[in-house]
Amino acid sequence: MNLLTSLIAVLILTLLALGVSSSAGLTYLLTVVIPYAAFAVFIVGFVYRIVQWAKAPVPFRIPTTCGQEKSLPWIKREALDNPSCLCGVIGRMALEVLLFRSLFRNTTVSMQQKRPIYDSAKWLWFFGLLFHWSLLIIVIRHLRFFIEPIAPWINGLSSVDGFFQSGIPTLYLSDAAVLAGLTFLFLRRVVSPRLRYISIFTDYFSLLLILGAVTTGLLMRHFFPVDLLQVKNLAMGWVTFSPVRAEGVGTLFYIHLCFVFTLMIWFPMSKLMHMGGVFLSPTRNLANNNRMKRHINPWNAPVKVHTYEEYEDDFRDKMKLAGLPVDKE
Amino acid sequence: MSFDHTPKPDELIDVCYDPPKTPWTKTPVDFRPGTWSYPGTPKSLTALGLANPRQWQPTDEDWKLPENWKEIILDGMKERIGKHRSFKLFMDLCVRCGACADKCHFYIGSGDPKNMPVVRAELLRSVYRRYFTQSGRMFGSLAGARDLTVDVLKEWFYYFFQCTECRRCSVFCPYGIDQAEITMLGRELLNLVGLNINWVTEPAANCFRTGNHLGIQPGGVKDMLEFLADDVEDRTGVRVAVPLNKKGAEILFVTPSGDYFADPGTYTCAGYLALFHEIGLDYTFSTYASEGGNFGLFTSHEMIKRLNAKIYAEAKRLGVKWILGGECGHMWRVVQQYMETMNGPTDFLEEPVSPITGTRFENAKSTKMVHISEFTADLIRNGKLKLDPSRNDHLRVTFHDSCNPARAMGLFEEPRYIINNVCNNFHEMAEDTIRENTFCCGGGAGLGNDENMEMRMRGGMPRAMAVKAVKEKYDVNRLACMCAIDRATLTSLMEYWVPGVEVMGVHELVANALIMKGENERTTDLRGEPLKREESK
Numbered sequence A: 001m002n003l004l005t006s007l008i009a010v011l012i013l014t015l016l017a018l019g020v021s022s023s024a025g026l027t028y029l030l031t032v033v034i035p036y037a038a039f040a041v042f043i044v045g046f047v048y049r050i051v052q053w054a055k056a057p058v059p060f061r062i063p064t065t066c067g068q069e070k071s072l073p074w075i076k077r078e079a080l081d082n083p084s085c086l087c088g089v090i091g092r093m094a095l096e097v098l099l100f101r102s103l104f105r106n107t108t109v110s111m112q113q114k115r116p117i118y119d120s121a122k123w124l125w126f127f128g129l130l131f132h133w134s135l136l137i138i139v140i141r142h143l144r145f146f147i148e149p150i151a152p153w154i155n156g157l158s159s160v161d162g163f164f165q166s167g168i169p170t171l172y173l174s175d176a177a178v179l180a181g182l183t184f185l186f187l188r189r190v191v192s193p194r195l196r197y198i199s200i201f202t203d204y205f206s207l208l209l210i211l212g213a214v215t216t217g218l219l220m221r222h223f224f225p226v227d228l229l230q231v232k233n234l235a236m237g238w239v240t241f242s243p244v245r246a247e248g249v250g251t252l253f254y255i256h257l258c259f260v261f262t263l264m265i266w267f268p269m270s271k272l273m274h275m276g277g278v279f280l281s282p283t284r285n286l287a288n289n290n291r292m293k294r295h296i297n298p299w300n301a302p303v304k305v306h307t308y309e310e311y312e313d314d315f316r317d318k319m320k321l322a323g324l325p326v327d328k329e
Numbered sequence B: 001m002s003f004d005h006t007p008k009p010d011e012l013i014d015v016c017y018d019p020p021k022t023p024w025t026k027t028p029v030d031f032r033p034g035t036w037s038y039p040g041t042p043k044s045l046t047a048l049g050l051a052n053p054r055q056w057q058p059t060d061e062d063w064k065l066p067e068n069w070k071e072i073i074l075d076g077m078k079e080r081i082g083k084h085r086s087f088k089l090f091m092d093l094c095v096r097c098g099a100c101a102d103k104c105h106f107y108i109g110s111g112d113p114k115n116m117p118v119v120r121a122e123l124l125r126s127v128y129r130r131y132f133t134q135s136g137r138m139f140g141s142l143a144g145a146r147d148l149t150v151d152v153l154k155e156w157f158y159y160f161f162q163c164t165e166c167r168r169c170s171v172f173c174p175y176g177i178d179q180a181e182i183t184m185l186g187r188e189l190l191n192l193v194g195l196n197i198n199w200v201t202e203p204a205a206n207c208f209r210t211g212n213h214l215g216i217q218p219g220g221v222k223d224m225l226e227f228l229a230d231d232v233e234d235r236t237g238v239r240v241a242v243p244l245n246k247k248g249a250e251i252l253f254v255t256p257s258g259d260y261f262a263d264p265g266t267y268t269c270a271g272y273l274a275l276f277h278e279i280g281l282d283y284t285f286s287t288y289a290s291e292g293g294n295f296g297l298f299t300s301h302e303m304i305k306r307l308n309a310k311i312y313a314e315a316k317r318l319g320v321k322w323i324l325g326g327e328c329g330h331m332w333r334v335v336q337q338y339m340e341t342m343n344g345p346t347d348f349l350e351e352p353v354s355p356i357t358g359t360r361f362e363n364a365k366s367t368k369m370v371h372i373s374e375f376t377a378d379l380i381r382n383g384k385l386k387l388d389p390s391r392n393d394h395l396r397v398t399f400h401d402s403c404n405p406a407r408a409m410g411l412f413e414e415p416r417y418i419i420n421n422v423c424n425n426f427h428e429m430a431e432d433t434i435r436e437n438t439f440c441c442g443g444g445a446g447l448g449n450d451e452n453m454e455m456r457m458r459g460g461m462p463r464a465m466a467v468k469a470v471k472e473k474y475d476v477n478r479l480a481c482m483c484a485i486d487r488a489t490l491t492s493l494m495e496y497w498v499p500g501v502e503v504m505g506v507h508e509l510v511a512n513a514l515i516m517k518g519e520n521e522r523t524t525d526l527r528g529e530p531l532k533r534e535e536s537k
């Protein structure tokens, strides 16, 4: 059901883009007005969400510890899975964000001969990593449309990425990788009954949006080439705040744009914000140095306790009878 | 306890992981006997000043909620969103990648999809979306939102009291989303309208008044400890002292009341007494702070603080230098992650230094509370104990990492170091089931009661099966652990799944091996069971 709705939503989007490409007024809207709007929504929304999270206090230091803590000096500790200082935390977060450390632990359970068996299941980690990294590289490669002259490091990246020259134009590794990653993530959601059970609209829709943008991009690159000069003109127009209407860039390009802008607007209000949120997670970004350094809770308030005096009042006779010392006779 | 109403192990193990046809949003809860806990009694709620004390049962149609229950819950959510970054973040961040789904022992043992941590969280998240996010308000179920109804509340009650706050899911989540945190906040919300379980509220109420969960009064604590001292004398011939409420002692010793009141915890407690006597430790127990465990952790953050306050207050009153804590799981979650933040600062205490070895416990320099396994490992390392590990030769031991010391501290090596020094037959369970991957006993967080037996046995199944494997392979007959709840719950779990394996604390092993000055020749262990060499003679 959720899958169907998201498919329909993406289809509508495509049709919309088709409609746009056939009307001069609407292409103006898409290439001159919406880029700024989408960009603004993306930036403002992203910052807003992060600020909302960051504003909420962290009353307790609650790291999840995944290795030996720092204790006696002769006991070997896990500085990254259980950091006790800032550098350890930075290391842990770097592993988490760059290499998906936690996902690497993934296992899958099955019942075999009346026993639960835990098999290693690194596929999710592998394809997840593949997808995220290649998407990042693709986004960076796109910078060549927005910067003139093209910074040498972007070219450098592109040439490494296109190292395995196969076909003309170059087939970028990242293109193949992003498709593989996306396909895996999508199929997994559709095929695995457990995943299908927990998935909601946003899960499918986010994947389909990215899939749409990637597919149209690849089609333009390999099968229906667009006039790159025109694209660059358009993009440079945006950055220099003198947007021009693009001529002869083709329907596919409009669909591509449509997906990308929708993605930018969708991003801050959806689960895609995990990109920013992961940095704030209190079970990961705090050092496990609780007993070494007091953590302050900004809203720590007095509570009603049962004091020793009250306790002794309750039990004084019994304490005396048992021969226990009392403060007040 | 009895398993009369629990299906046989052979039936219970038939778990099916295929999700049902109906989506979880359209599956109402079924309060099946054996899978839920009795609600808190009016008496304990009143004693703690909790909301809406009344008689009710989860199977009742009418839960006698306050008129404006919905408003109370939503206001409560709003307040907590503003007070806990974790709450807001964990509500927003989940991408439903499913990495946590099959990591929960309750899911593995029951196959109930709502026991997947991700769905357990969605129970609350869907309501959060509906009332606290724009998209949820506008798009409703399309955005994964749903209305807060009495049925939803019932579902929360059932599933938040079917989570032992073990944090295993959080180890695997790429964003560290911790269902234990969500359960804690969810239970806090439920408490606002008087929904809680008696196995939590009664110990908490007892603890508040008498200082310990079991409601033992000062004389009773003394009697129990004296009784254990008699036991030690019977087994070893050495009379050990039981210092209580002693002003000016160097160290305050705090341990869960289960240790001195219920088998097999008592043997662990006897182990502490023997050890402290042997090294001549200047310490004291307290009757006022006679509980290390803290059932506030299973109620609300406020309740944690209310119960925990006694430990520092008593340390101050008695004028001790620092605090030593016994073997307990959730007690150590509180000590490590909440105590000083809530009830510090600790300027009236000194940085802990072992009076026997001179070691400074740098890692506890601020909270000033040392874990007994750190303390004992340091003693052994410095050669301060005379040990005869062969006295444990009749035991083939495996070790269960308790959830909280594992995933809220990272206390892995100390107990292993101790065990390896005091016994000769130690066999680890499979890697997926120990250390940070450890499986819960199935009865933590207040769920270790008899009426919830089926769910406990289901939740404990992954742990039990791992024990069973080492039993078959190495003939293991003892399951050591460092947690008072474990010592109670694992005992039933073993009886049900792996008969022949008994449960013990690490310090029981220590005391078995400890050569004491002036002792008689030992023929039995602390339990009075004959030592191996006796058999061979």
Ligand code: SF4
Pocket: B093, B094, B095, B096, B097, B098, B099, B100, B101, B117, B118, B172, B173, B174, B175, B176, B177
């Ligand atoms: S592992 Fe984390 S992100 Fe993935 S489904 Fe579970 S809670 Fe959500």
Ligand code: SF4
Pocket: B103, B104, B105, B106, B115, B116, B117, B120, B162, B163, B164, B165, B166, B167, B168, B169, B170, B179, B180, B183
């Ligand atoms: S904290 Fe433990 S019991 Fe609760 S959902 Fe996570 S794995 Fe399950």
